[in-house]
Amino acid sequence: MQKPPITKYRPFSVIDLPDRQWPSRSIDKAPIWCSVDLRDGNQALAIPMNVEEKVELFKTLVSIGFKEIEVGFPSASDTEFAFLRRLVSDNLIPDDVTIQVLVQCREHLIRRTFESLEGVKRAIVHIYNSTNPLQRRVVFGASKEEIRQIAIEGAKLVKELVPTLPDTEIVLQYSPESFSDTELEFSLECCEAVCDVWEPTPDRKMILNLPNTVELMMPNVHADQIEWFCRNISRRDSVIISLHTHNDRGTGVASTELGLLAGADRVEGTLFGNGERTGNLDIVVVALNMYTQGLHPQLDFSNLNDIREVYERVTKMDVHPRSPYGGDLVFTAFSGSHQDAIKKGFVQMPDDDAGALWQVPYMTIDPKDLGRNYRAIIRINSQSGKGGVAYIMEKEYGFNLPKEMHKELGKVVNAEADRTGDEITPEGVFECFKNEYIRVREPLDVLEYNFERIDKNTVEGCATVTHNGKEETIKGTGNGPIAAFVDSVASLGYSDFELLSYSEHSLAKGARSEAVSYIELKAPSGATCFGAGIDTNISMASIRGVVSALNRLVNA
Template identity: 25%
Template sequence: MSRKIWVFDTTLRDGEQVPGAKLNLYEKLEVAKQLKKLQVDMIEAGFPSSSTGDFNAVKEIAKKVGNSDDVIITALARAANTDIDAVYHSVKYAENPLIHIVLGTSDIHLEKKFGKSKNQILDIGVDAVKYAKTLLPDVQYSTEDASRSDFEYLWETIEAVVNAGATIINIPDTVGFAEPEEFGELIFKINDRLKNLNDQVLLSVHCHNDLGMATANTLAAIKNGADKVECTINGIGERAGNASLEEVVMAIHTRPKIYQAHTNVNTREIMNTSRMVSGFMGLDVQVNKAITGENAFAHSSGIHQDGLIKSRDTYEIINPIDVGLDDMELVLTARSGRHAVKNAFEKLGMDQFTNSEFEEIFTDFLELADAKKEVYNHDLYVIIENYFKKHIRNDQDTNHYSNNFYELIDLQVISNTKFPSASVELKKADQIIKGSAVGSGPIDALYSAIMDVCDVDMKLVQYDIRSVSRGREALGKVKIQVEFQGETYIAKASDTDILKASAYAYVNAINNIVVDHLLPIK
């Protein structure tokens, strides 16, 4: 029988503890609204006693996001009445408010952080729960650093706070010290005793990723009786981060027989949520990160592409649509095999060539792929046309498609504090077209100049640049996301000159739109 696992998202509290990831009120509200669309069960909206700004943000989230009974709004408090008051007065506006109290239980925390005895800390925790219960019926108690605590003292604490009224017991692996077998055994022992003590109390876990095992530890806990998991979007959080919500949820979703559990999470909102959090916090998602990484559903190996074309399940255990993507991506590179390249041509309606013709076309493809790293659909059109021109064939099926594509010839960008400006020179068919523009910055000016000469009314949604190599000849990689007629296009380019890379990426996006919308109909 499948049991429900409660999903508690702490992106706005633990996730925001990443240096430089602070959000303003508007951004916090937008993330909270998106988390509600994701259908998490609980949102930890912040740490109200830390600042007036955080208090107000939690209060607004409670009012505007917690205004229905389908999500619980909570916030963190230390085991002190002033902290508990701050949580209560900020979350009380929600339909389902919860007070979350945290206090250490390990010898390290008791002796070195608090300088108090076990009995003293136990009494502080019990008093805190009793006080919180006078304010709200639902109270979560977190035994900080539980994975390094003496088990019998940890259990003594749990028993005492449950008797004092705690409705959720959270077991944190605060410093990511545990490993799955060990953590699973700990949860099994606590769950066995807790269900005998009070089977209405939820058992929760909160795992950190210092040794790279946060997701594994969380899943081990579920196998051993945990009712609730605490996670963050993209696995962000203090130090090496927290258990990744999307990884935990999709593991349960993909292997239901193993975990015999399910969540209420709307998995198709995972990518939207990931991109929003990444964009607002300015934290890039690791390209090969599970589920939300740029390459998580991208395939460039010829062997893999061949298998996927024959049957999706050869190399794909998750349908990209299930996490909010349109489909998998077969990236055409020099590693792509003949089958993948031929399939790409066929999708564009170009399959009227013999085996010997294709072999020569494939050689041209490899030559371009070595030079460009990635080959786009518009490049395939150009390859075909160049092939027929080379063989003195004016094949009407090509319709001179290359006449519709833009090629960057030259650019000049001036960056200053008053009038950043740019001039560009592009080629379309045999025509050289030039444009210039000013902007709020050098990239804005560059893109405005390109738009000035290209008849494509698109909107830049996201611009991202990063270094992918080191040294004087460091390679910069630019990735952009644009919208055209309600559709989203993503394009990339790399160059040692970041302005060139930016321009190439933009032109690639324009040419992708040309392929889909503006080519003459055959």
């Protein structure tokens, strides 16, 4: 990096718009969406999609609900041309979907593009030419007048060729490429010149696409550019203002959202932001951002995992694990405090009201709305807490651990994560639970237990146990089966233990379902410890819980 003072770069210019209106507006309707995955996204791939892959992605885009889809640059290659012809020959374009084709303002390319549209019911013909000072000087060596004339000549040829497709409804679109780095007045001149040729009306609008081809400035400046343009274009009621943002500064989503506030009507972008350099606008993010604000985007991402699978397979690109909404880890919490808050949020959500206001901490959207399940929401590593472990035990295995027991098991699982240096799977969490509470049979294990009620206040119990490897029979009395067993183990040297808490529940429905008990004991030293027992007999489950707690206290 250059040391100060920095002469290699210069700050972007701000727009003189003191009465800007966009900061006080809100997005209250979905824009017109146009997917450019098959063109802008495709040209950014190391290995471009073949015809079959493009067909599959086209069908996916249609299923999502896109009504405008840029299918390619048919004059650029035989593959691009063949793909469009395949859509026509196989009748793959629904009546309510408009395909879009892109072409530079060059005569032979425009003529070839019109050849590709034979048999298409409705198409957007999108012409463009570069207008910014850098490309005028470095690439074209042309003056403003020469650049404007390129746009005019391209527009004239398109207008001339429209009647050659009498059975095709043609919508016209023009882009001053690199609008983001073009003088606003000159962008306006070029667009006005094209409008003069095409003569749009309120009933037959044309599209003016204003590309943030290279994202050079902060989103608020982009919004100022869009608002300035919307105010100054002479045929505002006859044009659709379209956004096409890239992500060079990492703020493509923000630039698009502020551009909509500034008056734009339409958005071009791609699934998961695939595109040149750092990518195009991620339409998934903008659409679902709207959804989380109670505004339906008119696109269906309820099967986002399936959409992602198609995208990754045909583009050979990976969706980053932290990519908003679509990434593997965006609905996953490892942090203990996050897990605890999420668990409590799920508890307070009504189970029987799918339309209830979504209020779960750290989660802006219900994963189920995107076709994702809750299984991976909480995952355990050494940073996780008691709430996450308790959540997994409940959701995956049906164990409703007492709140005071969460901390105990959490420490056990965290210690295992520290030992392995790895994430602990739900199966691993359950193994930790069983090893710590269920499989602890030394020094005491119960083989059989029978009890008899002597009177309404007294139970007599008899147990066959192994103690330090030796089988013994012990007896005791109490006001219930558990108290009688606690009394009986005094003969083995376990005296003065106090039963602090007891709870139990069924693990499944049916006659052969198992029950689990949770027992908390307090030793004469004041130490406390939980135990857990599982059995098809609830009384035996309770006794196993006492034995578990005793063994854990002795072995501590």
